[in-house]
Amino acid sequence: MNAVDILVKYFKRFAVIDYGEGSVAVGLVPYTPYTAFDFCVDAYYVASNTFYQKGRSMITELNGAGIRATRAPAETPLKTLALQAGLVFQGLNSLTYSGEFGSRFYIYAVSLPRTPAFSTYKESRAECLRCGACVKACPVQMTDDKSQMTDKGTGHKARGAGEGQIINNSNCEQYMSSENCVRAAMDSPANMSNAMSAAAGTRLWGCDVCQRVCPHNNEVVIEPPDPLARAARELIFTGDMSVLAGYIGANHARKKRLLNLAANAAGNTGDRAYLPPLQKLGQNPDYALNAQRAIEKIERGKPF
Numbered sequence: 001m002n003a004v005d006i007l008v009k010y011f012k013r014f015a016v017i018d019y020g021e022g023s024v025a026v027g028l029v030p031y032t033p034y035t036a037f038d039f040c041v042d043a044y045y046v047a048s049n050t051f052y053q054k055g056r057s058m059i060t061e062l063n064g065a066g067i068r069a070t071r072a073p074a075e076t077p078l079k080t081l082a083l084q085a086g087l088v089f090q091g092l093n094s095l096t097y098s099g100e101f102g103s104r105f106y107i108y109a110v111s112l113p114r115t116p117a118f119s120t121y122k123e124s125r126a127e128c129l130r131c132g133a134c135v136k137a138c139p140v141q142m143t144d145d146k147s148q149m150t151d152k153g154t155g156h157k158a159r160g161a162g163e164g165q166i167i168n169n170s171n172c173e174q175y176m177s178s179e180n181c182v183r184a185a186m187d188s189p190a191n192m193s194n195a196m197s198a199a200a201g202t203r204l205w206g207c208d209v210c211q212r213v214c215p216h217n218n219e220v221v222i223e224p225p226d227p228l229a230r231a232a233r234e235l236i237f238t239g240d241m242s243v244l245a246g247y248i249g250a251n252h253a254r255k256k257r258l259l260n261l262a263a264n265a266a267g268n269t270g271d272r273a274y275l276p277p278l279q280k281l282g283q284n285p286d287y288a289l290n291a292q293r294a295i296e297k298i299e300r301g302k303p304f
């Protein structure tokens with residue numbers, strides 16, 4: 001069995017391209033988003049955690065066939081490689097899109113010894129329509145307005161970029177900073193700004209507002225698994241990460257991060273039922289900013 005025979009069993013869409021001294025297989029793992037709910041967790045994180053075990057099995061199988069494969073290192077520029085392989089195109093919101101899956105996929109990459117190039121991609125290439133819907137919908141206007149879009153290459157310009165500066169996939173992450181994007185701000189919520197606190201709304205983990213409005217996304221949504229939704233809603237009362245960790249992985253389900261996010265989401269519900277756990281959290285310096293801000297929002301009856 002060669003590498004492609006094995007990869008095809010795990011990825012719906014993938015490509016093998018030269019990278020460094022060897023090759024890399026870049027695969028798209030599609031998922032279906034969840035309906036929005038209070039304390040919602042983005043299905044992306046559940047999908048990436050679910051594929052973690054499958055990815056390990058794939059690498060074990062590759063190794064068993066005598067192929068020296070490893071998961072690509074964390075610093076591997078996944079979006080850039082997927083673009084280079086022609087699997088995806090760049091959207092204005094800096095996310096990558098596939099003609100088949102929209103932006104609803106997770107990218108997983110495997111380092112391989114030098115392997116002949118291969119791609120499962122057979123369709124005509126779709127592209128960003130530049131309709132500006134993601135720009136209008138973004139709660140913090142992370143993306144630039146249509147008039148400032150550029151036609152140079154596949155780059156685009158986002159708020160914070162200098163005049164004429166093109167964001168490519170190797171440096172766009174710096175613009176997706178905690179000051180510009182809710183998703184990025186959620187990575188370290190202990191010091192979240194008031195603007196990001198409001199823009200996060202009642203979401204617990206993840207922001208996909210710009211993806212929900214993109215015409216490239218098929219807006220079929222599914223209900224989240226009940227244990228996940230319940231654990232997310234009850235987190236602020238229980239402080240129990242175990243169920244969430246089973247869905248999104250222990251790395252994402254870090255107590256300090258998620259309890260801060262739960263406090264913030266609770267404040268944005270405006271529901272007085274959350275005052276007792278918020279008061280308790282507010283006594284702990286690790287959660288004080290978010291808990292006290294949430295209490296103020298609820299007390300004044302104006303969550304946003």
Ligand code: SF4
Binds near residue numbers: 141180208210
């Ligand atoms: S993830 Fe949210 S905050 Fe970030 S660009 Fe999209 S809509 Fe804006």
Ligand code: SF4
Binds near residue numbers: 090093128133
């Ligand atoms: S919403 Fe429109 S502008 Fe934004 S990524 Fe999708 S097609 Fe491109």
